[in-house]
Amino acid sequence: MAAALKVGLAGLGTVGAAVARMIVDDREALAGRCGRPVDLVAVCARDKAKNRGVALDGVRWHDDALALARDPDIDVFVELIGGEGDPAHSAVRTALAQGKSVVTANKALLARHGLDLVQSAEEHNASLNFEAAIGGAIPIVKTLREGLLGNSFARVYGILNGTCNYILSRMERDRLSFAECLKDAQNLGYAEADPTFDIEGFDTAQKLSLLASLAFGTRIDPDAIYVEGISSITLADLDAADELGYRVKLLGVAMRTETGIEQRVHPTMVPKDSEIAQVMGVTNAITMDIDGVNPITLVGPGAGGAATASAVVSDIADIARGVRVAPLGRPLATLADTKKEPMQRHEGGYYMRMLARDRPGTAATIATRLAEQNISLESIVQRHRGGRPQGGGDPKGVVPVPVILVTYATTEDAVRRAIAAVEADGVIAEAPQLIRIEKNR
Amino acid sequence: MAAALKVGLAGLGTVGAAVARMIVDDREALAGRCGRPVDLVAVCARDKAKNRGVALDGVRWHDDALALARDPDIDVFVELIGGEGDPAHSAVRTALAQGKSVVTANKALLARHGLDLVQSAEEHNASLNFEAAIGGAIPIVKTLREGLLGNSFARVYGILNGTCNYILSRMERDRLSFAECLKDAQNLGYAEADPTFDIEGFDTAQKLSLLASLAFGTRIDPDAIYVEGISSITLADLDAADELGYRVKLLGVAMRTETGIEQRVHPTMVPKDSEIAQVMGVTNAITMDIDGVNPITLVGPGAGGAATASAVVSDIADIARGVRVAPLGRPLATLADTKKEPMQRHEGGYYMRMLARDRPGTAATIATRLAEQNISLESIVQRHRGGRPQGGGDPKGVVPVPVILVTYATTEDAVRRAIAAVEADGVIAEAPQLIRIEKNR
Numbered sequence: 001m002a003a004a005l006k007v008g009l010a011g012l013g014t015v016g017a018a019v020a021r022m023i024v025d026d027r028e029a030l031a032g033r034c035g036r037p038v039d040l041v042a043v044c045a046r047d048k049a050k051n052r053g054v055a056l057d058g059v060r061w062h063d064d065a066l067a068l069a070r071d072p073d074i075d076v077f078v079e080l081i082g083g084e085g086d087p088a089h090s091a092v093r094t095a096l097a098q099g100k101s102v103v104t105a106n107k108a109l110l111a112r113h114g115l116d117l118v119q120s121a122e123e124h125n126a127s128l129n130f131e132a133a134i135g136g137a138i139p140i141v142k143t144l145r146e147g148l149l150g151n152s153f154a155r156v157y158g159i160l161n162g163t164c165n166y167i168l169s170r171m172e173r174d175r176l177s178f179a180e181c182l183k184d185a186q187n188l189g190y191a192e193a194d195p196t197f198d199i200e201g202f203d204t205a206q207k208l209s210l211l212a213s214l215a216f217g218t219r220i221d222p223d224a225i226y227v228e229g230i231s232s233i234t235l236a237d238l239d240a241a242d243e244l245g246y247r248v249k250l251l252g253v254a255m256r257t258e259t260g261i262e263q264r265v266h267p268t269m270v271p272k273d274s275e276i277a278q279v280m281g282v283t284n285a286i287t288m289d290i291d292g293v294n295p296i297t298l299v300g301p302g303a304g305g306a307a308t309a310s311a312v313v314s315d316i317a318d319i320a321r322g323v324r325v326a327p328l329g330r331p332l333a334t335l336a337d338t339k340k341e342p343m344q345r346h347e348g349g350y351y352m353r354m355l356a357r358d359r360p361g362t363a364a365t366i367a368t369r370l371a372e373q374n375i376s377l378e379s380i381v382q383r384h385r386g387g388r389p390q391g392g393g394d395p396k397g398v399v400p401v402p403v404i405l406v407t408y409a410t411t412e413d414a415v416r417r418a419i420a421a422v423e424a425d426g427v428i429a430e431a432p433q434l435i436r437i438e439k440n441r
Numbered sequence: 442m443a444a445a446l447k448v449g450l451a452g453l454g455t456v457g458a459a460v461a462r463m464i465v466d467d468r469e470a471l472a473g474r475c476g477r478p479v480d481l482v483a484v485c486a487r488d489k490a491k492n493r494g495v496a497l498d499g500v501r502w503h504d505d506a507l508a509l510a511r512d513p514d515i516d517v518f519v520e521l522i523g524g525e526g527d528p529a530h531s532a533v534r535t536a537l538a539q540g541k542s543v544v545t546a547n548k549a550l551l552a553r554h555g556l557d558l559v560q561s562a563e564e565h566n567a568s569l570n571f572e573a574a575i576g577g578a579i580p581i582v583k584t585l586r587e588g589l590l591g592n593s594f595a596r597v598y599g600i601l602n603g604t605c606n607y608i609l610s611r612m613e614r615d616r617l618s619f620a621e622c623l624k625d626a627q628n629l630g631y632a633e634a635d636p637t638f639d640i641e642g643f644d645t646a647q648k649l650s651l652l653a654s655l656a657f658g659t660r661i662d663p664d665a666i667y668v669e670g671i672s673s674i675t676l677a678d679l680d681a682a683d684e685l686g687y688r689v690k691l692l693g694v695a696m697r698t699e700t701g702i703e704q705r706v707h708p709t710m711v712p713k714d715s716e717i718a719q720v721m722g723v724t725n726a727i728t729m730d731i732d733g734v735n736p737i738t739l740v741g742p743g744a745g746g747a748a749t750a751s752a753v754v755s756d757i758a759d760i761a762r763g764v765r766v767a768p769l770g771r772p773l774a775t776l777a778d779t780k781k782e783p784m785q786r787h788e789g790g791y792y793m794r795m796l797a798r799d800r801p802g803t804a805a806t807i808a809t810r811l812a813e814q815n816i817s818l819e820s821i822v823q824r825h826r827g828g829r830p831q832g833g834g835d836p837k838g839v840v841p842v843p844v845i846l847v848t849y850a851t852t853e854d855a856v857r858r859a860i861a862a863v864e865a866d867g868v869i870a871e872a873p874q875l876i877r878i879e880k881n882r
Binding site for chain 2: 022026029030032033035131137138139142143146147148149150151152217273275278283290292293294295296297298299300301304306307309310313314316317318321322323324325326329330331334
């Protein structure tokens with residue numbers, strides 16, 4: 001059997017400890033699958049004393065990640081520290097510069113510095129594997145960079161943030177407000193004390209920037225992504241979606257257009273019969289629309305120690321077996337520039353919920369403003385609040401009533417103009433809710 | 442750029458022609474992704490004159506597959522002939538014996554001769570890739586042998602035959618009989634003139650034998666699989682399933698038990714909220730239950746020229762890029778023997794539909810026979826045919842009425858004994874329908 005692959009592991013939190021356990025406790029099985037032993041030889045973490053449920057006797061302890069990355073006796077540097085800055089960044093750079101392969105679960109680092117790191121990996125003939133950075137245990141990186149490599153993609157989209165999907169699923173199932181579900185998610189450890197990064201879509205955007213590069217052969221560029229979160233979603237929206245045959249999900253979408261690659265993160269109405277719509281709770285899912293082939297969907301746990309560790313160990317095993325492919329599936333020099341597709345040009349159906357002042361002619365005014373922008377309506381529903389007398393009075397429109405509109409395919413630009421006109425008319429009580437509709441291919 | 446990988450392609454049917462088009466028409470893109478050109482240098486097929494929508498000028502034509510396999514100027518032999526016998530078998534053997542790597546979509550060949558072929562591939566240092574043999578474009582082989590390699594599996598199961606899933610989906614949606622849907626499937630080209638191989642579960646069993654080996658590290662053994670098809674399924678069963686919260690799917694299931702690996706193919710009731718239950722039409726899906734990690738499901742097109750070709754080209758690309766792993770994920774010598782788990786020992790819930798002679802005490806007799814085998818009932822429903830007078834007469838039990846029973850977890854053995862006793866009692870009119878229930882983990 002070939003010489004052992006020597007692993008240095010930076011970060012022994014939930015994921016790091018799970019990785020250590022898999023390497024140490026399943027040593028024999030892993031060696032069998034890899035054709036050579038995989039040895040954990042060095043680690044670094046903040047607290048040496050903490051019990052992590054794994055025997056680390058004989059494993060060298062480094063005080064900082066940089067020292068571990070420089071350790072001449074490791075072949076692979078596994079970065080599970082997190083964060084786009086130091087120490088993760090400098091440690092990964094240092095490891096690659098010495099020709100050590102790197103395995104990381106750090107989407108933030110890759111979204112921000114991925115291109116530089118890939119260049120360093122190429123120059124020093126090292127692997128840079130990051131299966132765990134997107135979709136936890138779902139093998140989406142391998143699928144895009146190896147499994148479906150001969151294909152061209154029309155669209156890749158998915159539920160990439162378990163926290164948001166948990167919140168939206170619970171709102172729908174238990175008829176709770178966004179705020180209540182967020183609180184529960186925090187209590188369960190699914191959301192951070194400051195949840196902004198998850199619920200405002202930034203986490204999804206970082207992952208999408210990597211997916212888009214893998215699928216479309218473009219340079220990673222998180223700044224090219226339009227981002228909108230789920231904090232404005234109400235039960236009224238979920239109920240309307242249900243009636244219309246949709247479910248609301250926070251999606252990351254990357255799609256080929258005539259002029260470039262559109263990348264966007266926003267709450268989305270997806271048809272109830274789509275695979276993506278079935279995915280509830282913290283589960284993640286990614287659908288790939290492929291030219292000439294029916295869509296492929298991967299569904300699975302997007303987070304959690306064991307799921308993420310599973311992806312990290314698979315990445316390590318690839319290095320042990322000599323499976324090496326370009327980190328982004330293609331040589332860096334061949335990646336195309338990402339042209340930021342302005343969101344104004346986005347084409348699709350739109351759901352709008354407005355609070356209209358209940359005066360004669362309000363619906364007509366709204367419909368006219370939409371027609372002026374050549375927007376065709378699939379449906380318009382104006383509901384009077386329950387309990388109000390039929391045809392009864394409120395001639396001054398003091399109590400606003402919801403108007404729900406669904407458009408046929410139009411452009412973001414047209415929708416924005418129409419809304420501005422409606423607002424200028426003074427017929428609605430507050431800024432309208434807008435949710436984009438994503439059809440099955 | 443490195444030297445071109447030279448491909449010989451045996452079989453130019455729907456899949457073969459699609460592979461040829463992908464290699465020839467997307468030559469530049471493929472070379473970019475692989476880091477070296479992939480050239481189609483030789484082919485063999487029955488009809489030289491046929492137009493396949495691809496320019497084959499300058500490609501050598503062989504009259505038989507064996508001659509192509511022996512062509513000293515090819516690096517990879519792509520076998521798209523099909524069938525477990527010759528010429529496919531001898532051609533693949535010949536190619537491997539000469540150290541040529543092989544890509545095949547031939548599940549029958551691998552189910553029957555896979556172990557010998559893997560041995561030859563190992564001895565001659567060649568790749569043997571077969572992503573297209575299971576689940577069409579779904580990257581399930583790569584996922585099991587590389588992507589989730591650090592994990593242990595509790596159960597792997599899926600819809601592996603699009604014909605059966607099309608028939609069951611149409612029966613349910615359009616309220617048609619099995620025979621009508623089969624006929625439609627034949628007209629649409631989804632089913633063969635002799636549909637036995639698909640509808641009786643043999644195609645699923647061949648694929649399952651490969652999946653089980655990849656997931657559990659066991660030797661391929663299709664004879665260890667219990668096989669039952671869908672031809673006995675009626676609308677009455679689908680309706681009962683619907684009422685009970687299930688949907689009927691033909692599944693291939695491989696699962697770890699205390700004593701071995703249980704492998705079985707049969708119509709199965711799956712909970713409506715499972716990922717698998719959502720999969721309609723010719724689509725395939727595979728769910729993997731992993732120790733310590735939530736399930737992962739892959740869904741996508743299981744057949745069709747473009748989908749299958751996509752998998753074949755990915756396999757070729759792996760060879761071009763030097764990605765080589767053991768064909769079954771582990772060295773042949775480390776594979777465990779498959780101990781055939783007798784179906785009698787299968788544990789799970791059962792659905793039974795009996796046609797009972799409508800006499801006083803029939804339900805009691807049936808319930809007693811089940812109780813004698815320690816089978817607990819989740820539900821028992823006896824319905825009188827619509828139109829018969831309530832409490833009216835048929836004291837001799839001439840017109841049988843359906844009795845539908847659902848059991849809690851029990852064993853196949855107990856169920857078989859109970860049914861035999863009920864039949865001996867003479868209270869049912871024909872052999873009962875039996876459908877196993879597969880719960881979400």
